[in-house]
Amino acid sequence: MSWATHDLEPFVLQRKLGVAVAIVPLLIGSYSPDILTKWLVYGTDVFGVHIQASNPADFHRGWPGVGFTHSLFFGAVLGGLLYFFTKSKVWAISFLIGNWLHVVSDIGDTMGVMLFFPLSTEQISIDAWAYAGQYGRLTDAAAYFSGLGFVWDGFWVVCALLSWRVMTTEYFRTVIVPADPLVIGRLVRRYSEGLVIVLYRAMYFYGLARFTAWLIYAHVVNDYPFDLSWGGPHWVDAAQPDD
Numbered sequence: 124m125s126w127a128t129h130d131l132e133p134f135v136l137q138r139k140l141g142v143a144v145a146i147v148p149l150l151i152g153s154y155s156p157d158i159l160t161k162w163l164v165y166g167t168d169v170f171g172v173h174i175q176a177s178n179p180a181d182f183h184r185g186w187p188g189v190g191f192t193h194s195l196f197f198g199a200v201l202g203g204l205l206y207f208f209t210k211s212k213v214w215a216i217s218f219l220i221g222n223w224l225h226v227v228s229d230i231g232d233t234m235g236v237m238l239f240f241p242l243s244t245e246q247i248s249i250d251a252w253a254y255a256g257q258y259g260r261l262t263d264a265a266a267y268f269s270g271l272g273f274v275w276d277g278f279w280v281v282c283a284l285l286s287w288r289v290m291t292t293e294y295f296r297t298v299i300v301p302a303d304p305l306v307i308g309r310l311v312r313r314y315s316e317g318l319v320i321v322l323y324r325a326m327y328f329y330g331l332a333r334f335t336a337w338l339i340y341a342h343v344v345n346d347y348p349f350d351l352s353w354g355g356p357h358w359v360d361a362a363q364p365d366d
Contacts, residue, residue: 125228126267126337127276129153130330131283132224137298138286144217145303148205150326152221155201156192156229165260179257180362184234186244193229193236198222211305231275233354233361246364250354251275253361262359265341269348270355273338280334283327290327295320 133149164183166175176182184190191197198219206215229236235248252275255266267273288294296316300307310319341347350356 125225125231125272125275126264127330127334128228128279129157129225130326130333131279132228133221134289134327134330135279135282135286136220136224138289141298142302143213144220145213145305145307146217146299146323147303147306148214148217149221152198152202152218152223153225155218155222156197156225160189160192164256165263180234180254183256184229184236184246184254185364186237186240190237190244190246191240193226194238194240195223195226196240198226209305213302214305228275231272233363235364248364253354253356253359255359255361257362258359261340264337265345265347266356266359266361268337268341269358270350271353273349274351276334280331283330290324292320295323299323 130153133146133153137144137146137149160183163174163176164179166173166179168174176188181190182188184193201222202215202219205218206212209215226236226238230238230247230249231251232254233248233250233252234254235246235250237244238247239245252270252272253266255263258266268276289298300311307319307323342349348356348358350358354361
């Protein structure tokens with residue numbers, strides 16, 4: 124899995140593709156593989172009862188489980204449904220790009236993704252950094268920001284900072300609004316432009332703040348050691364598809 128990457132990829136792609144894509148469906152697509160399932164991976168308490176998947180890693184990425192959410196097929200189906208209901212090619216394509224960016228990014232960890240589901244349930248992975256979601260959110264974050272996941276997120280942070288012009292009011296008016304009359308255009312007409320710009324910018328700064336905050340948690344508040352070797356950090360027992 125990736126962390127700030129999923130927050131910042133959409134803004135970098137928005138800068139590169141301009142009015143060909145819309146930021147709202149890019150963000151929704153980027154979050155879509157995890158948005159309804161991650162709480163069962165990490166576990167949550169409901170009225171004093173702890174609810175968590177019995178095998179969080181396999182549930183999240185495997186089959187049977189919800190691993191199909193991390194497949195090219197899942198993004199294509201949802202993108203097709205979006206087009207059916209909205210009649211907007213920009214929304215459908217933007218969602219698809221956001222979803223596929225998330226899926227391809229997650230190939231980097233040791234669990235990998237069922238990229239070609241339903242044709243295959245094989246989990247494709249390059250094993251660059253440890254998947255530690257089975258140990259809960261805090262340990263997962265500490266492991267990710269101590270291994271090559273930190274480098275991967277750092278790459279997207281740099282790309283986002285180099286794309287800083289997406290945060291300007293001029294860019295919002297000349298690209299963001301024309302690219303998405305379906306949502307952004309309506310919001311600007313119904314509410315003040317300033318409010319919509321604040322909400323738009325908030326997601327960009329959320330990604331940067333998330334990267335910074337988890338680094339502080341892992342290496343200032345705590346003293347987790349960096350391990351930038353392939354598949355690290357090796358101080359955590361990384362989940363594998365065969366586990």
